[in-house]
Amino acid sequence: MKIAVIGVGQMGSAIIKGLLNQHEDDIIGMNPVNPRVSKFAQEAGFRLVNSSEEVVSKKPAVVIITTPAKVTLAVLEELAALPAHTVIISAAAGIRLADIAAILPTNPLAAIIPNIPVAVNAGTIGLALGGHVMAPAFDKINHVLTPLGEIIRVPESQLGIVGTIGGCGPAFVDVLMDALGDAGVKYGLNRSTAYRLAASMVNGSGKLALQTGLTPAQLRDQVTSPGGTTIRGVEALEKNGFRYAVMDAVNKANG
Numbered sequence: 001m002k003i004a005v006i007g008v009g010q011m012g013s014a015i016i017k018g019l020l021n022q023h024e025d026d027i028i029g030m031n032p033v034n035p036r037v038s039k040f041a042q043e044a045g046f047r048l049v050n051s052s053e054e055v056v057s058k059k060p061a062v063v064i065i066t067t068p069a070k071v072t073l074a075v076l077e078e079l080a081a082l083p084a085h086t087v088i089i090s091a092a093a094g095i096r097l098a099d100i101a102a103i104l105p106t107n108p109l110a111a112i113i114p115n116i117p118v119a120v121n122a123g124t125i126g127l128a129l130g131g132h133v134m135a136p137a138f139d140k141i142n143h144v145l146t147p148l149g150e151i152i153r154v155p156e157s158q159l160g161i162v163g164t165i166g167g168c169g170p171a172f173v174d175v176l177m178d179a180l181g182d183a184g185v186k187y188g189l190n191r192s193t194a195y196r197l198a199a200s201m202v203n204g205s206g207k208l209a210l211q212t213g214l215t216p217a218q219l220r221d222q223v224t225s226p227g228g229t230t231i232r233g234v235e236a237l238e239k240n241g242f243r244y245a246v247m248d249a250v251n252k253a254n255g
Ligand SMILES: NC(=O)C1=CN([C@@H]2O[C@H](COP(=O)(O)OP(=O)(O)OC[C@H]3O[C@@H](n4cnc5c(N)ncnc54)[C@H](OP(=O)(O)O)[C@@H]3O)[C@@H](O)[C@H]2O)C=CC1
Pocket: 006, 007, 008, 009, 010, 011, 012, 030, 031, 032, 034, 037, 066, 067, 068, 069, 071, 075, 091, 092, 093, 094, 113, 114, 115, 116, 167, 168
């Protein structure tokens, strides 16, 4: 399938890596030319173009927009001549499906908020469908997104909070892993061992939650042995407002 990714920055690159890992789609990236993106295209092995006209002329089956929100509608205007069957998937946080439909009224539309782990096919992708998504378009959306990670389908009204937890969340977890890494170094681990330990622990905790379906509180209770060490750490987290700090991070990012 011919897939164009418009905006080959952090998110666009992660999506391209995830797509190239999994199947042999024909990937076209579109980005203003610069050494960073040229090097990435050469190393990863996809075609790079630098104008919307070139994207339109290639008649892609799916276009994924990962440009900054402030330029996204202008970029979509440039893509208005795409064939009506081209599915448009916008990953630009804050751009509404209605705004896209005003520019591309006949194309099947979807809005997503992916996250950076799509690069290793372990992403979390909030998905809201827009107009004209009949079975063939839905199949194309699934073809593109399923290999990238878990799809959380929600009404568009919930895409903001899904994007805050799923899309911003990796940065919050990265802060946690960074702090755990520092703590490991304080107690004598070398830095790479400390980071590997933290990442593996986060990976396993997520996997256990998904596979068992237990609540976070139930899982925490499995770890806190009576009179043991973990409950003392949990007490310190409560004393220091960890739970509120996390909720307030979501408040701020979602605001
Ligand atoms: N990063 C993330 O985890 C997530 C990001 N998103 C969304 O993805 C979008 C991009 O974010 P992010 O990747 O972090 O930002 P980046 O700044 O890393 O990437 C944006 C890319 O878009 C390119 N660009 C700018 N203008 C145009 C244009 N007119 N045509 C084509 N390409 C253009 C930039 O080019 P240049 O090389 O010149 O800078 C850059 O490569 C945002 O809308 C954001 O909301 C959504 C979910 C998660």
